[in-house]
Amino acid sequence: MKTMKVCLVVALFSVLLMSNKSFAQDDKSYIVTVTKLHWNMDLDNFSMDEWKAVEKEYLDKVVKKNDFILGQEILLHSFTDDNTEILLVTTYDNWGAIEKAGDKDDELIKAAWPDEKARKAYFEKKGAYYARNHSDEIYATVPGGKIPKGNFDKDMLYYVRVSHLTFPKDGTEKEYKDLSKQYFDAVTNKNDFIKAYYPNRHAWGADNTQFTEVYLVDSLADLDNALNKNRELFRATWNDDAKRKAFNDKMDKYFTGKHSDYIYKSVHELTK
Incomplete structure (x- = not known):
């Protein structure tokens, strides 16, 4: 369970972003x-x-x-x-x-x-x-998402994955960020089925452990394709069982292993 979750949902650790605007990819949090x-x-x-x-x-x-x-x-x-x-x-x-x-x-x-x-x-x-x-709910965006250059000219599917963070004593923010960047560079950013990706952390709301990720795809078929491509890219970078286990063991300690999934559809005519 945890291994599959890590393969799909690693990102930089900093709401739904979720906006299509091309914000600067720096350390600023919106x-x-x-x-x-x-x-x-x-x-x-x-x-x-x-x-x-x-x-x-x-x-x-x-x-x-x-x-x-x-x-x-x-x-x-x-x-x-x-x-x-x-x-x-x-x-x-x-x-x-x-x-x-x-x-x-x-x-x-x-x-x-x-x-x-x-x-x-x-x-x-x-x-x-x-x-x-x-x-x-109020969220803070996490730098390092996959940001499109402008608004989409059609309705898009938004796959929203809500995971829950833990705060391990042997963990560090630097380690998490380093591991997250490795995964983003090797997998999410190279996955052409993922048109945009927005990671968000809790800022104000009911659950301070909540970590929300939003993946934009063209269709339900492409959502399935994107998840399969994630696994393919992950295995290509961490190309043997020992490397995959080492990476996943390090990342697993930052998450409870529990998550929930939602799919929404945008109304592109009503986007700023």
């Missing part, structure tokens, strides 16, 4: 908020096209004009335990930008819908698509 919304299952005559149009209006009039928001995207359930969930993923430069972005949103909303009645009508229409309950 802040990612993930708001889990839910569809209003009591809404009659739901239209996906109409929902997209309503959200696109807000994206164009508010989100894209808010310089404190570096990137944003909406992810829909594909294979998770809750078909009603929708993830709103937003990337910021730092913690302070979250509050500044909220203030800027208020300013842009009033500018976009100056008439109070029109503004109220729009947000009632927008809000009708969602249930009242939601939850929030």
